[in-house]
Amino acid sequence: MKRKIIVLFIVCCIFAMLTGCCVTQSQDDLLVSQTESTNLSVSGEDDDQIKLCVYVCGAVKSPGVYTLKKGARIYEAVELAGGLTGKAQQDGINLAEEVTDGQMVVVPVKEKTEKSEAVSENTADGKVNINSATKEELMTLSGIGEAKAQAIITYREENGLFSAVEDLVNVSGIADGTLNKIKDSIKVN
Numbered sequence: 001m002k003r004k005i006i007v008l009f010i011v012c013c014i015f016a017m018l019t020g021c022c023v024t025q026s027q028d029d030l031l032v033s034q035t036e037s038t039n040l041s042v043s044g045e046d047d048d049q050i051k052l053c054v055y056v057c058g059a060v061k062s063p064g065v066y067t068l069k070k071g072a073r074i075y076e077a078v079e080l081a082g083g084l085t086g087k088a089q090q091d092g093i094n095l096a097e098e099v100t101d102g103q104m105v106v107v108p109v110k111e112k113t114e115k116s117e118a119v120s121e122n123t124a125d126g127k128v129n130i131n132s133a134t135k136e137e138l139m140t141l142s143g144i145g146e147a148k149a150q151a152i153i154t155y156r157e158e159n160g161l162f163s164a165v166e167d168l169v170n171v172s173g174i175a176d177g178t179l180n181k182i183k184d185s186i187k188v189n
Contacts, residue, residue: 056081060090072099078107110129122186127187130168131161141182148173163186 050070054077057063062083068077075095078084084107092108099105128137130152137151148171152173155171156162165186 052099052103054102054103054105056107057104059085059109060107061085068099073097074099074105077105093104125187127185129189130186131156131188141185143178143181148178164188 016068017183048102051067052070052072053067056077059124060078060173062086063081066077068080074093074097076097078095084090087109089110093105128141130138135146135149135153138144138152139146143170146154151171151173152168159170162168165183165188166179167188168179168186169176
């Protein structure tokens, strides 16, 4: 009988050990499963915190590389770059577009065609309007180089518009001889 009790005791111990190992194993599996689930949740939260680097250049006040959150728009990148300059062509870029990592955002400058349109207005009748002409337009006149053209513009900015063609002699460096050469090529409006 003593032998039966010992055998029964050994069988119970073996059963208890096997049951304990299975329970411990399932707890380990559960712990690993919970850890993986937590890691997936954390990485899902990281998607909202992903940082994107964007290079903003062109007609902005402070061109450079800026860091934005995922889902940011181009207008946010432009704001970080100090905003648009007066020379920016606003309709040349989609400010509502979502930025991507490594993107180069180029804000275009207003095209030179606006200047050429102004040139044609100033010289439509073949005469240069000395009240609105650019330095380049003034330099097309006989005897007017870069220095004299700049002197005309400076005089105009400091003293106001010319009221008559003859007022041009008030500009430093422009004498009666120069005025007589260009008199038929200029106008004031």
